Amino acid sequence: MAEAVNIKRLAQELNISIATVSKALNDSYEISLKTKNRVWTLAKELNYTPNPAASNLRSNKTKTIAVVIPCVANNFFSLSIMGIEEIARQYGYHVLIYQTHENIEAEKAFTNSLLNGRVDGILTSVSSSEYNSEYYANLVKKIPLVFFDRVYENLDAVRVTTDDYEIAFQATEHLIECGCTKIAYLFGLENLPAGKARFAGYLDALKTHGITFMEQLVVKYHDGEEFNLQQIKELLGKHKPDALFSSIEEFIIPAYRACRDLSLQIPNDVKVLSFSNLSTAELLNPSLTTISQPAFEIGREAAKCLFKILNNKQLDDEQNIILKSVLTKRESTGG
Amino acid sequence: MAEAVNIKRLAQELNISIATVSKALNDSYEISLKTKNRVWTLAKELNYTPNPAASNLRSNKTKTIAVVIPCVANNFFSLSIMGIEEIARQYGYHVLIYQTHENIEAEKAFTNSLLNGRVDGILTSVSSSEYNSEYYANLVKKIPLVFFDRVYENLDAVRVTTDDYEIAFQATEHLIECGCTKIAYLFGLENLPAGKARFAGYLDALKTHGITFMEQLVVKYHDGEEFNLQQIKELLGKHKPDALFSSIEEFIIPAYRACRDLSLQIPNDVKVLSFSNLSTAELLNPSLTTISQPAFEIGREAAKCLFKILNNKQLDDEQNIILKSVLTKRESTGG
DNA sequence: CTGTTAGCGCGTTCAC
DNA sequence: GTGAACGCGCTAACAG
Numbered sequence: 001m002a003e004a005v006n007i008k009r010l011a012q013e014l015n016i017s018i019a020t021v022s023k024a025l026n027d028s029y030e031i032s033l034k035t036k037n038r039v040w041t042l043a044k045e046l047n048y049t050p051n052p053a054a055s056n057l058r059s060n061k062t063k064t065i066a067v068v069i070p071c072v073a074n075n076f077f078s079l080s081i082m083g084i085e086e087i088a089r090q091y092g093y094h095v096l097i098y099q100t101h102e103n104i105e106a107e108k109a110f111t112n113s114l115l116n117g118r119v120d121g122i123l124t125s126v127s128s129s130e131y132n133s134e135y136y137a138n139l140v141k142k143i144p145l146v147f148f149d150r151v152y153e154n155l156d157a158v159r160v161t162t163d164d165y166e167i168a169f170q171a172t173e174h175l176i177e178c179g180c181t182k183i184a185y186l187f188g189l190e191n192l193p194a195g196k197a198r199f200a201g202y203l204d205a206l207k208t209h210g211i212t213f214m215e216q217l218v219v220k221y222h223d224g225e226e227f228n229l230q231q232i233k234e235l236l237g238k239h240k241p242d243a244l245f246s247s248i249e250e251f252i253i254p255a256y257r258a259c260r261d262l263s264l265q266i267p268n269d270v271k272v273l274s275f276s277n278l279s280t281a282e283l284l285n286p287s288l289t290t291i292s293q294p295a296f297e298i299g300r301e302a303a304k305c306l307f308k309i310l311n312n313k314q315l316d317d318e319q320n321i322i323l324k325s326v327l328t329k330r331e332s333t334g335g
Numbered sequence: 336m337a338e339a340v341n342i343k344r345l346a347q348e349l350n351i352s353i354a355t356v357s358k359a360l361n362d363s364y365e366i367s368l369k370t371k372n373r374v375w376t377l378a379k380e381l382n383y384t385p386n387p388a389a390s391n392l393r394s395n396k397t398k399t400i401a402v403v404i405p406c407v408a409n410n411f412f413s414l415s416i417m418g419i420e421e422i423a424r425q426y427g428y429h430v431l432i433y434q435t436h437e438n439i440e441a442e443k444a445f446t447n448s449l450l451n452g453r454v455d456g457i458l459t460s461v462s463s464s465e466y467n468s469e470y471y472a473n474l475v476k477k478i479p480l481v482f483f484d485r486v487y488e489n490l491d492a493v494r495v496t497t498d499d500y501e502i503a504f505q506a507t508e509h510l511i512e513c514g515c516t517k518i519a520y521l522f523g524l525e526n527l528p529a530g531k532a533r534f535a536g537y538l539d540a541l542k543t544h545g546i547t548f549m550e551q552l553v554v555k556y557h558d559g560e561e562f563n564l565q566q567i568k569e570l571l572g573k574h575k576p577d578a579l580f581s582s583i584e585e586f587i588i589p590a591y592r593a594c595r596d597l598s599l600q601i602p603n604d605v606k607v608l609s610f611s612n613l614s615t616a617e618l619l620n621p622s623l624t625t626i627s628q629p630a631f632e633i634g635r636e637a638a639k640c641l642f643k644i645l646n647n648k649q650l651d652d653e654q655n656i657i658l659k660s661v662l663t664k665r666e667s668t669g670g
Numbered sequence: 671c672t673g674t675t676a677g678c679g680c681g682t683t684c685a686c
Numbered sequence: 687g688t689g690a691a692c693g694c695g696c697t698a699a700c701a702g
Binding site for chain 1: 384385386387388389391392397399406407408409410413414416417420429430431432433434447448450451452453
Binding site: 016017018019020023030031032035054056057058059060 | 687688689690691693694695696
């Protein structure tokens with residue numbers, strides 16, 4: 001379909017050897033400026049661009065990275081991708097996307113398929129369905145890899161995360177200051193450090209303020225919208241909490257639905273506070289208090305780290321970069 | 336980093352020729368089952384996977400497609416990507432993502448960089464900043480390409496779109512039936528067929544119902560949130576429309592903000608209706624009437640078409656696939 | 671059924 | 687300054 005314009009073609013048209021063309025294109029000192037100019041102008045004229053497969057094969061570098069995430073259609077991850085892409089462009093890299101849909105087997109299959117030199121490095125936010133550090137302990141030895149947000153700890157790999165514990169603590173405290181005493185917790189990512197840290201922040205805030213934790217007020221996230229909806233409705237009906245703290249954005253919809261189905265007024269009957277990157281949602285519903293992770297920045301930072309590694313540069317300090325989330329308090333804390 | 340396990344290594348260990356190994360791996364009929372089995376087991380043992388660069392170079396097939404879109408962090412596009420990815424997985428293809436940020440030069444640069452055999456085909460939703468069909472007329476001759484949603488017409492390329500005219504007509508009619516007579520139009524994608532069709536639907540609905548179109552009620556989208564906000568505020572202040580029809584989801588935020596800033600009650604003072612794929616937003620604000628394009632399906636269909644082309648299969652009928660959008664009418668039409 | 675040979679397009683080495 | 691020759695890992699043509 002595309003007429004082959006390769007180094008050989010350029011060499012023929014200019015009546016010089018292939019090697020000379022190659023060197024000229026790479027601006028080698030061995031080539032005269034005159035020859036270089038002849039090559040460059042013809043290259044431009046014919047729209048020559050080097051064949052990536054050929055140079056990959058030769059150089060073992062692909063100028064490509066992979067992003068392995070649970071799902072693109074999620075505010076947090078799509079913003080992260082934006083950040084990643086921005087940095088990738090600066091470095092002239094291409095970005096492959098793989099969605100695991102929280103399926104650990106798919107996750108392994110994808111990453112394994114990347115080990116044969118398809119990409120120079122991987123950025124990943126792991127599936128929450130399992131915490132299997134064995135696999136990743138092995139993987140990080142084979143390919144440059146940076147974790148972001150959903151990470152594996154205690155591995156020889158950089159991770160970019162946020163202040164999950166602190167922000168969950170502050171958020172819970174905010175609910176308490178608003179007068180809430182029965183704060184239900186919608187628990188997501190329970191297998192992962194991020195999920196555990198958020199929950200710990202919630203627990204410690206209760207403790208600090210002398211509120212006894214009640215296990216009945218916790219609902220754990222499951223796949224399947226209906227199930228979550230039912231669980232929350234049951235929670236609301238049985239235990240009548242005065243607030244819902246949603247630890248992941250996927251819980252917002254069932255939480256709102258449950259309240260509506262039970263004719264509970266938000267925020268009068270129940271206050272709602274959520275981790276969320278839904279800027280639009282916040283605007284449409286200006287009274288929703290939210291925790292926004294700096295998704296875009298996380299993507300940027302993670303990508304920057306990966307490129308530092310790929311360029312064999314020293315990483316500044318730690319292997320663990322922690323960015324700050326933002327707690328946006330709205331009128332009357334709730335939706 | 337990864338210890339080289341290639342076809343040569345397998346051949347040596349098994350004391351057979353490289354070609355035999357290659358054929359065995361590709362399950363060629365020329366190779367005995369016994370030999371195949373020996374090769375397969377060793378391959379598995381050593382975790383052999385073919386080097387993609389080498390096979391790309393030889394076969395001129397990359398098993399990779401590119402998706403070129405304005406932005407990932409957008410409900411419509413992120414859902415489209417999900418659909419594309421799903422189909423790509425089925426075909427064992429990899430997916431590269433490029434964001435143009437509505438910059439036509441970036442768009443051209445990206446697509447040009449894909450012409451040297453980096454990908455087998457391209458899926459694109461073009462930038463709205465310009466309608467320059469010359470470039471694409473040329474491009475479609477060079478590489479298999481499918482347009483989705485934001486398309487170029489009259490080119491020899493498949494396009495997957497939605498019923499923009501019809502749904503805009505219906506939506507406008509709905510506002511009229513709700514009693515609105517001064518319906519302002521927030522005009523996006525004005526250079527593209529989709530934007531034109533939506534506007535035409537709006538105009539014709541007005542006409543059908545005997546309402547005179549007023550040019551002052553139109554606000555055109557520009558980059559820069561603040562500018563849009565000001566324009567809408569001016570519109571609301573000067574002309575006091577009883578409804579806002581937003582033709583793109585990017586207009587929702589400034590529209591809501593403008594109403595809030597002017598203390599206009601939605602939907603009592605102004606009804607609001609928008610193109611949108613914000614399922615969350617709809618839920619948080621259950622009274623918002625929306626037009627949802629089937630983003631996921633569009634992605635799937637577009638990808639399917641591309642793979643049919645790549646496999647030299649006949650496309651069923653037309654080069655133009657039109658999917659139906661959904662008008663979700665909510666209580667009292669407005670936000 | 672198996673092996674030999676010849677590249678795919680590029681970059682590098684070493685002669686000249 | 688320039689060119690001939692080789693090889694990255696794999697596949698396809700042809701031979702046997």
